[in-house]
Amino acid sequence: MTDAPPRTPPPETGPHLLLVDDARDIREPLARYLRGHGMRVTLAADAARARAAAEAGAIDLALVDVMMPGEDGLSLTRWLAGRGVPVILLTAMAEEADRILGLELGADDYVVKPFSPRELLARIRAVLRRAPPPAPTIPAGRRRFAGWTYDGAAREAAHDDGRRAALTSHEGRLLDVFLAHPREVLSRARLLDVTQGREAKPYDRAVDNAVARLRRKLEDDPARPRLLVTEWGGGYALAADVEDDA
Template sequence: MSTTVLVVDDEAKLRDYLERDGYTVLEASDGRTALDVATSSRPDLVVLDLGLPGLPGEEVARLLRRNSDVPIVMLTAKASENDRVMGLKLGADDYVVKPFSPRELVARVEAVLRRSRGPRTETTASASYGAGRLRIDTERREVHTGDRPVDLTRSEFDLLAALASRPGRVWSRTELVGRVQGHTFDAYERTIDVHVKNLRHKLGDSPPSEVIVTVPGVGYKLGVERDPDRPA
């Protein structure tokens, strides 16, 4: 079955390159049309330009995230860290800064789709950590702190699952980019810090953090041990 990508942009080359790689491509030139097409056609991934006429791309992403877990690759000319932080908070799975090559975008799309089709983790299907304080179910992609469910984006879940695959093991930002983004393109290590900040907030892991621990000059580790005999 062909993979369908909705391109919300006016760049014809993007469609050509995606179709050349075997994707079925749907197009929308404005935000309202994009929401209608996404609702009716349920694409496998959305490539979303933030510089849209009418309804801003940021609002399109926000509305998509209300009812859908569809992967989103954002396109923008805004390269500041604050802009990337905002894109990730809106639920973007990747954030591509213009100018970029169409070949790079296709590689990003492939990487995001790989991640969306299965967790890149060695954890068992369900496991408990820190005397039951944290529970991760990789098959259902669910996380609980105590009895409270935690709503995570796909990238946040993949990051937590990577850390939990080997509790106590220190992961560099470069390694985590590969696990979360599916690639190691330059300038994306800072996105890991954004995901960690969001994760800590959602897990209630207030400073000094005990669940996701910063290792200065290196990266991060899961600071709670897995419970070997405790049912998840």
């Protein structure tokens, strides 16, 4: 970390960040830098303290170290993403598969250690600019498709064979879009815009990751999807008819 904070730090009236890292020599200097750029920062040395901080007050974005003793950052990321908190992973893992796993668990972005605080600040601002979209209008009643009955208000799907799937808010928004446009190819850019209200970035695989999570919950064989199908060069489509559940 070589970038120095501004000489006259602005007041802490900006977004509220949760910084989770067990390394004090990273955690505290980085917090000073971010506070120097107008961010409010709550520190946590482990996942347990991070959970308590997230439950105690509204968090606009979390910075989460992957490798921590006890509960690791990936498990914490899944929990935070389920609560609708955007997450940027701080990771020393250079392997692509490890980074993709973090994104699939709900992270919005990642930076690889060692990193430039200036780059991290730019990524924080980019994620924060992705304002959440208005909640989609959920049709009255429930909808049926391919043996599933989906209750949008409860964000829960039930299959005729007894399977049940609880969806996160992001997964629910995505499924709502598919159900509103059955058998229509929806581009990644369109899905990203509708579900997250933001421009796609080259590193942003949020749509692919969310579709993968939906497949794991709804497909008989997620590795060979027949419900949420990929249209190469186009995007995704719901390959099923949709009807209101009387």
